[in-house]
Amino acid sequence: MKKKAEWPRKLRSQEWFGGTGKNAIMHRSWMKNQGLPADTFDGRPIIGICNTWSELTPCNAHLRDLAERVKRGVYEAGGFPVEFPVFSTGESTLRPTAMMFRNLAAMDVEESIRGNPVDGVVLLGGCDKTTPSLLMGAASVDIPAIVVSGGPMLNGKWRGKDVGSGTAIWQFSEMVKSGEMSLEEFMDAEQGMARSAGSCMTMGTASTMASMAEALGMTLSGNAAIPAVDARRRVISQLTGRRIVEMVKEDLKPSDILTKEAFENAIRVNGAVGGSTNAVLHLLALAGRVGVDLSLDDWDRLGRDVPTIVNLQPSGKYLMEEFYYAGGLPVVIKAVAEMGLLHNDAITVSGDTIWNDVKGVVNYNEDVILPREKALTKSGGIAVLRGNLAPRGAVLKPSAASPHLMQHKGRAVVFESIEDYHARINREDLDIDETCIMVLKYCGPKGYPGMAEVGNMGLPPKVLKKGITDMIRISDARMSGTAYGTVILHTAPEAAEGGPLALVENGDLIEVDIPNRTLHLHVSDEELARRRAAWVSPVKPLTGGYGGLYIKTVMQADAGADLDFLVGARGSVVERDSH
Structure with a gap:
């Protein structure tokens, strides 16, 4: 003491x-x-x-x-x-x-x-x-x-039920897309989700x-x-x-x-x-x-x-x-x-x-x-996955994931940006089913910029209508703590830094093994080298103000995404009095 x-x-x-x-x-x-x-x-x-x-x-x-x-x-x-x-x-x-x-x-x-x-x-x-x-x-x-x-x-309250802020939004939004809930019911639930001061x-x-x-x-x-x-x-x-x-x-x-x-x-x-x-x-x-x-x-x-x-x-x-x-x-x-x-x-x-x-x-x-x-989950905590898709690590929350997806190999369906995701996810001609792995790029610390909470991508309606409620999703983004699902996040290095995530293409096989903590892209080193040689970042970096300082100095997710010059305590000394 x-x-x-x-x-x-x-x-x-x-x-x-x-x-x-x-x-x-x-x-x-x-x-x-x-x-x-x-x-x-x-x-x-x-x-x-x-x-x-x-x-x-x-x-x-x-x-x-x-x-x-x-x-x-x-x-x-x-x-x-x-x-x-x-x-x-x-x-x-x-x-x-x-x-x-x-x-x-x-x-x-x-x-x-x-x-x-x-x-x-x-x-x-x-x-x-x-x-x-x-x-x-x-x-x-x-x-x-x-x-x-x-x-x-x-607690949130709606029609005699407890509803959780954030979590209910993700649930109800998916239910609207699947046809289980009407838009009018969704709007009616809004006022009961946040009914007092607080977080x-x-x-x-x-x-x-x-x-x-x-x-x-x-x-x-x-x-x-x-x-x-x-x-x-x-x-x-x-x-x-x-x-x-x-x-x-x-x-x-x-x-x-x-x-x-x-x-x-x-x-x-x-x-x-x-x-x-x-x-x-x-x-x-x-x-x-x-x-x-x-x-x-x-x-x-x-x-x-x-x-x-x-x-x-x-x-x-x-x-x-x-x-x-x-x-x-x-x-x-x-x-x-x-x-x-x-x-x-x-x-x-x-x-x-x-x-x-x-x-x-x-x-x-x-x-x-x-x-x-x-216990809800015998082994809780945070799972850290590594492999050729995440050399510096990616994270997953086991307590919010689906047991049947803990070991899975699937075909990548790639979204090149969050805008690309929004433009395509609801289309009936999207080539995707529940065995696929959704991949979202350029949403890391530098890519979004700021590493937004978009990693828990909503599933496509064509899958939701089959009664499927979870698929593996991989990104360099974050997700809200109120979200759930088999969502792999914080992939480092991020796509905007030229990390392997940037090189993933539609149809690539990805293998996820959470018990063994691996995340593997089944593409040869030679093919990845060819893709890397042709890669050009689509991200336009910020240049002025705090945004410019942030882009120049932000560290990757595995280092906490702090600015590099802020690491280390600097103490409380004030050198001089201005008067």
């Missing part, structure tokens, strides 16, 4: 506000135009509240209220809270894709923390990319930091990343699953405000918490909850920020022995409300520990070990959080 720092000690904020010099007086006097008493800057911890609130990010539109609750806690513990906004990546609205701007948001977070007089920071997130961007930026600065999630929405209430990327933040030790225990509109979401926000003040006094920083053991815990918890494949990218990028050696191989190695025990959509039956009422993530962490798969001594923001945080919790519903012997 980390040795607590001596208190009182000189705080970082005193570099701005301490003393009687001209610069200190200027800094204090300008802040006092907000009506602050003279003793506000007497050496008490100044706590930043880094808020991704935005009305264009519906999942985070309620975070102003939580910020007020955090402030109460900070005041109660003797600190002074200051709220500030950062770029908010709204998954549901931002184009071309929120993933393109995760790194920009992380840069905003990092420089906002580093350049301002705060001693600790509370990170308010919720929507998919806001949580990793907050963690990445804060980790790069490495002052005391703690996460509060906005929480999931209440997706399936185990999509938002709930997955809230779970990852908790499993990493960067939130108070129990944070991940509390519904956004439950009063206990406000309570944990206020308690977090109290706790960050103590963390500053203890000098408990992200580098003390985000160890290799913490990442291994998070990967195993991800397998147990049936978490989103997007977590792979975000944890790889976060590990790069703190200098932890984490790879795709770690994801495969650590997830193989973890059963998926959380019975939530899209892998299972229930939604986040039931998960919270059953005991939430602490119950899962305890279960992983009892399987002998947890580093029990990993430190969390509580200042105690992760085991001590969860050892007393109780599972209140064993149909939601299943016993190991009744």
Whole structure:
């Protein structure tokens, strides 16, 4: 356990506000135009509240209220809270894709923390990319930091049934194409899918990343699953405000918490909850920020022995409300520990070990959080496939895949872009059946650009009308954590980088062997060499602004798709005062 720092000690904020010099007086006097008493800057911890609130990010539109609750806690513990906004990546609205701007948001977070007089920071997130961007930026600065999630929405409701945000859209859309649901019914279901504040209430990327933040030790225990509109979401926000003040006094920083053991815990918890494949990218990028050696191989190695025990959509039956009422993530962490798969001594923001945080919790519903012997999938986690089609790896979520497709050889039906897919997928003359493998190109980090959530391509109506609900799909794209199916993603190198995916042609045989972790294109090396010599990228790269910087510096999916110059923590030092 980390040795607590001596208190009182000189705080970082005193570099701005301490003393009687001209610069200190200027800094204090300008802040006092907000009506602050003279003793506000007497050496008490100044706590930043880094808020991704935005009305264009519906999942985070309620975070102003939580910020007020955090402030109460900070005041109660003797600190002074200051709220500030950062770029908010709204998954549901931002184009071309929120993933393109995760790194920009992380840069905003990092420089906002580093350049301002705060001693600790509370990170308010919720929507998919806001949580990793907050963690990445804060980790790069490495002052005391703690996460509060906005929480999931209440269960969707339609005609007496629970419907999961995201997951229901994929299901109902396919049902419309197959003729099982009318367009009018689909439109009628719309209003019931998102009926309260909060993020997706399936185990999509938002709930997955809230779970990852908790499993990493960067939130108070129990944070991940509390519904956004439950009063206990406000309570944990206020308690977090109290706790960050103590963390500053203890000098408990992200580098003390985000160890290799913490990442291994998070990967195993991800397998147990049936978490989103997007977590792979975000944890790889976060590990790069703190200098932890984490790879795709770690994801495969650590997830193989973890059963998926959380019975939530899209892998299972229930939604986040039931998960919270059953005991939430602490119950899962305890279960992983009892399987002998947890580093029990990993430190969390509580200042105690992760085991001590969860050892007393109780599972209140064993149909939601299943016993190991009744697991949805005996080997959960993330499967990492390699072969001549994915030399640097591709990923698949076994808990969302179809068992009969785990070993399959099929004819490739190739879509050269997402536009090509949309133009052809509904055509009756499309040469495709359920034995084929759908291949989508040029949707990776550089190709889309931004690596959009288009990998879970909807099936063609001619196949859906036969009652077929799943086919193998392969791409360099991502998919929503709310999606499902035998979908192979993040193929690296991507097509836009000249990866083998770019060379696949209609009619090529592809063999997928998930138990043996292989992905093989049955085309000779000589033929691939001939195709490569003739290949010309159809992607027109962005040149100006952030887009140009992104294209020049973004890394591939197997490295987390961070910008190469952001790897490695840079600390909190501010070199000079401008006044």
